[in-house]
Each structure stands twice: as structure tokens, then as C-alpha cells.
Amino acid sequence: MSYSKQFIVGAMITGALSSSPVLFAQEMSETALNVEIEGVMTDYYGMATPLDETDYTLPLDFIIRVRQEIDEYTLLGSSGPTTSFGDVDLTLEIELLDANGEVFYSDSQTTVYPQSNECIWGAPITTVEDVPIWVDAQNSAYNDALRLCVQTKDFSSIYKLFELYVGVFEPWSYGPTSDVEENLVANGPERSVYQLNAEGYPEFVLGENVQVVEFINAQHDLTDIGDPYAEPDESLYVDFIFTGYTTRIQALINDADDDGIADEVDQCDASLLDETVSFAGVDSGVTNVVDANGCSVMDHYAACEAEQQGSGFLGYSGASYCEQQVAYQLYRNGLIDYADVRALRNALN
Incomplete structure (x- = not known):
């Protein structure tokens, strides 16, 4: 079954794993679907990263914006502690800030049609039509977590992936690199990442919310897949992963004139x-x-x-x-x- 876009939710609890999402915090908090996440990047790795040509040193502040449009989501099913939702238009935006609070790097990725955009388990790449995917995170037993993924491949061969983990590191992560992250891994966070709304869909818990976070930005030219004589455009190559922690999650408002008023x-x-x-x-x-x-x-x-x-x-x-x-x-x-x-x-x- 193919979906044009997908949203993955991981719910992790101590002890036996449930087949449906479980809330970490029992009390109800203010929540929102579209949010701005503030935090601190403490480590990064990969090739062709935004920091390669700069003098910036870690840690650095970041802002990630999550925008979702949902007419009627599709519940794709559950596997262990993870529940998957489909039919979601999703945009992820990333900004990295220098010591003066000025943006020195930004990028965004949005689901597009009619390209298949599945961010779930799948076969390895064998043809240009096969889009590589990341295995969903399952390596936390202390907290709920959200995984949001925007993955596209245009009509030539350019593959792009934005993937955001909040509340858990992805399976191949190097793990915590700061005292804040080590404390979160050892003792768990004080708040939940999300709560389910009346329609059963997860929304971010707002306010001061310290969680581990990982962001993946990958872009590849797949021209050579299935064609040993093809030469991919290396200038298009981006492989950037950063880890850190969130500090605050606040709601995004519709504000056409950008004056701060809805x-x-x-x-x-x-x-x-x-x-x-x-x-x-x-x-x-x-x-x-x-x-x-x-x-x-x-x-x-x-x-x-x-x-x-x-x-x-x-x-x-x-x-x-x-x-x-x-x-x-x-x-x-x-x-x-x-x-x-x-x-x-x-x-x-």
C-alpha cells in the first residue's frame, strides 16, 4: 500500500510494550499540531554539512518548525510501541542560529504530489523508483516520542529526506553528547512529548519541554542507481545529522502579515x-x-x-x-x- 505522505508516532513506556500509543504524562496539557521547537544543537556529523565552511562552534541554538495539514488522517497500524499515521501534509523547517541569534543556515522540505513518500520500513535500493527509508526508532524505554518524516524524490532522480525525532535518538545515533542529554537518557524527561487529541491524533505538548532531539537532512542524486555509467551530481549531496535537546515548544499561528497576531x-x-x-x-x-x-x-x-x-x-x-x-x-x-x-x-x- 502506498501513501503520498506519512507521519510516524512512537510511544515508549517502561515494561511491557503496548500496541497503541500510551501517554507518558497523565495530566492534560496545552497542545498544538503546528509548532516551533527551540533547542540546542550539541553535536553533528555527516558530509557536506552547513558547518563545513563556517567558523561556528558548538553548541548552537536551533529552531525547527512543524506545519501539518490534515483533512482526515489514516491510521496505518501499529508495530510494538509504534503507531503510524498517513494522509498528512507535512512541512519541516530548520534554522541554525549564530552566537548573535542570527540565522546562518535554513532549509525546508514539504510533501509533494504525486511522488510516493513513505517513511516506513522498505526494501533496499535496487532501482531509481525505490526510495531509501530509515527504520523507525525503537531504542527508548522511558518516554513517548514523535518521529516526523518528509521524504521525496522528484521526477529526475533527486532524493531528499528530512527526519525529526523528538524524545528519542534514532537507532544509529551516536547518543548523548551533553550533560542535559545524558540526564534525559538516564532519568527520563519531566514532560510528555505529545498527547492525543479528540480525534486520536498526536499533538505536541507546549511550554518548556526538554527532550532529546535528532534532525536528519539528506539529499542525494540517484542518477547512478541501476546505471553504472551514470555520473551523479555531487554538488547536490547533503548528509547532515545533528543531535541535541529541545528547550521550548510553542504553537505556530496563522499570521499572514507577520505581526505576531493570529x-x-x-x-x-x-x-x-x-x-x-x-x-x-x-x-x-x-x-x-x-x-x-x-x-x-x-x-x-x-x-x-x-x-x-x-x-x-x-x-x-x-x-x-x-x-x-x-x-x-x-x-x-x-x-x-x-x-x-x-x-x-x-x-x-
Whole structure:
């Protein structure tokens, strides 16, 4: 049976193994399907890695984003402590940060159609059509764990794999390389990785959540598979695996204008997000903060300009009554202080 995408869940418990997912923590916690995972990379290995041409040294902070779209998932079955889910559109994004918190490496991978994309047990490569797979992790007896996999092969011969383990190292891992990871392996984590939602699908447990983590990024040109005279493009080769631990898992929101406010409550769906508030090139120096409704300070002033244009009175070149009142309203709402009010008034006039 072939599926276009797949999501693997591993549930590990001490003692006898169950054929269905078992929660590590009994208390219910806030959970989310789409998340941003923050953590620390403590070790990496492979060839053609992002660190090969840099001066960065470990440890390094990372951010991994998980985005899933599920109309109706398929329960593919269970094997020991592992339960597999199919029919999931999955995107994995990875960012590595330098000592200043700046992103120096990023990549992403998304399920595509109509390419078969099975991240489960399978036969070894014998033809271009056979996509290599990783055996699911089964080497932890203290915690539940999630394994998420995006695996694609395009219509030529380029094979790409993103694979994320949270709560367990994959079977061929070198294991823990920091005191934090060693403690997790020896004593287990304090929280669960996931809980099942009302539909029986696993969602990440949010908040401060320290778990072992492993991320695999592999890209290969399979041109030479089945053709001994073919020459694969070595420039496409990536083989990068890192291990470490998570520190926090937080929910991702739909935020089209990237102002930090969810689209469903955002009253300004295309916010002006300049760092400071300026008028016709005059910088007030006031931080262009965003209120709880998703409107920045500059959005409020822009609304006044739109109101003035709609009125038909465009001959007056000074600040309108609406613009004069914006700063005072923001001050009353606690968004700015009185020094900001004066700075905005001076820049506006």
C-alpha cells in the first residue's frame, strides 16, 4: 500500500510494550499540531554539512518548525510501541542560529504530489523508483516520542529526506553528547512529548519541554542507481545529522502579515511594520509597536490618512484632527508613554 505522505508516532513506556500509543504524562496539557521547537544543537556529523565552511562552534541554538495539514488522517497500524499515521501534509523547517541569534543556515522540505513518500520500513535500493527509508526508532524505554518524516524524490532522480525525532535518538545515533542529554537518557524527561487529541491524533505538548532531539537532512542524486555509467551530481549531496535537546515548544499561528497576531483576530491584515514610526521621512524614534488587535502605531496613523482621503478634503497639509488624537488614544490604552506622545506630535508637525 502506498501513501503520498506519512507521519510516524512512537510511544515508549517502561515494561511491557503496548500496541497503541500510551501517554507518558497523565495530566492534560496545552497542545498544538503546528509548532516551533527551540533547542540546542550539541553535536553533528555527516558530509557536506552547513558547518563545513563556517567558523561556528558548538553548541548552537536551533529552531525547527512543524506545519501539518490534515483533512482526515489514516491510521496505518501499529508495530510494538509504534503507531503510524498517513494522509498528512507535512512541512519541516530548520534554522541554525549564530552566537548573535542570527540565522546562518535554513532549509525546508514539504510533501509533494504525486511522488510516493513513505517513511516506513522498505526494501533496499535496487532501482531509481525505490526510495531509501530509515527504520523507525525503537531504542527508548522511558518516554513517548514523535518521529516526523518528509521524504521525496522528484521526477529526475533527486532524493531528499528530512527526519525529526523528538524524545528519542534514532537507532544509529551516536547518543548523548551533553550533560542535559545524558540526564534525559538516564532519568527520563519531566514532560510528555505529545498527547492525543479528540480525534486520536498526536499533538505536541507546549511550554518548556526538554527532550532529546535528532534532525536528519539528506539529499542525494540517484542518477547512478541501476546505471553504472551514470555520473551523479555531487554538488547536490547533503548528509547532515545533528543531535541535541529541545528547550521550548510553542504553537505556530496563522499570521499572514507577520505581526505576531493570529489572522483570525487581526484587524489590520497588512500591518506597516517599520521599526520606528515616521511621517513623510521624519523619524519620530518611537517604536512601532503592535496592539492586541494586530494594528501597529503606523497602522493607526494610516487609517487617519485613509479617512482624510475618503472625505475629499485634501487641501490642508497639516496634521488632521484624527492624527492629532492617535497618540493620546494609544497613550490612554497603555501602548506608548507620554514621552512617545511628544515625539510623535513633534514629528507629525
